Amino acid sequence: MHIEYTLKSNKRTEIFRPTEQLVFGKKRTDHMFLMDYDGESWQNARIVPYGNLSIAPGAVVLHYGQEIFEGCKSFKHDDGEIYGFRWDENAKRLNESAKIMIMPEIDVDIQLQAMHALMDLERLWFPEQKGASMYLRPFMFGTSDSLGVKPSKTYTYCIFLSPSGPYYKAGFSDPIRLLITSRFHRAVSGGSGAAKTGGNYGCSMRSIEFAHKFEASQVLYLDSNNMFLEEAGAMNHFHVTKNNEVIIPHFTDTILKSITSCSMLDLNLDGITVRQEFIGFKHFINGIENGDIVECGGFGTAAGVSPVGSYILESGKEYIVGNGKIGPVTQKLYDTLTGIQTGTIKAPEGWIQKV
């Protein structure tokens, strides 16, 4: 792919050394990648200074939300080089989301070339801060100026970067509380729950606000019949049984197929098995009460592994998992994942690629 470069005149010339703790997702770098779909093919691949985009007020994305996105990270290893973690999986998932949202796919190699080119150009932006990473946000949206409810003819694909600090400021700590409620649902069967599309997140804001009333960080969603556990707003869910089994709800068309969960399912962890099941809500609560379930948490790119210490219901009844603290299995999952990402543990074949 030929990429046209228009560089910022005052682009960064030294390594980025933040004076304060970086917050996730706030900071940008100097440039972004753009490419257009004209109804037939992707063209005009370019890297330009990061800045506002110009689209028609009637653009399909602004009215009907035809938009998909991804989120992945790169890490600096002790050899001083920058490595992407499973970007190919994100590129494939973007295409899965594209199918659900009737949008044009982009060849995985083209997506990877674009990610590498931008990350390579912006390597001085990789933050010199313990536990830091560079977050990549590739996304695509419909740009046709048309009010008919039908797929856009034209699209833009964009990638920008966000230098990010460690997710856990004080190390891996502070298990969160999740609200379980039958009041809100993230997705229904036959809908767009398995796509990473903006609408799924727009409609989750109301339930996050509701969760905060219970001092819970997020909602752990149930299926629309309130029978089975699904996932949280930005992470898959897992629990650990007293037999050291890590259990993730089966991927269905209402759950995003998390690349972190898939990585856990693929890993060979000494003494720990990871598998998927349909998990009944009542069975889950009973398991916490009778001590069959000893640890819980979430899997996702932002945090890697998020320990969950308790669940609260709308009635105000709270269920503490184990002793409410981080358990040994959750700790091991976190250490293994971050070790692979940062190069201190050998990665399975193909999981990391040097930029």
Ligand SMILES: Cc1ncc(COP(=O)(O)O)c(C=O)c1O
């Ligand atoms: C709804 C949802 N589920 C799960 C995940 C975790 O997916 P991944 O591990 O690929 O980041 C995310 C985050 O991307 C998400 O937004």
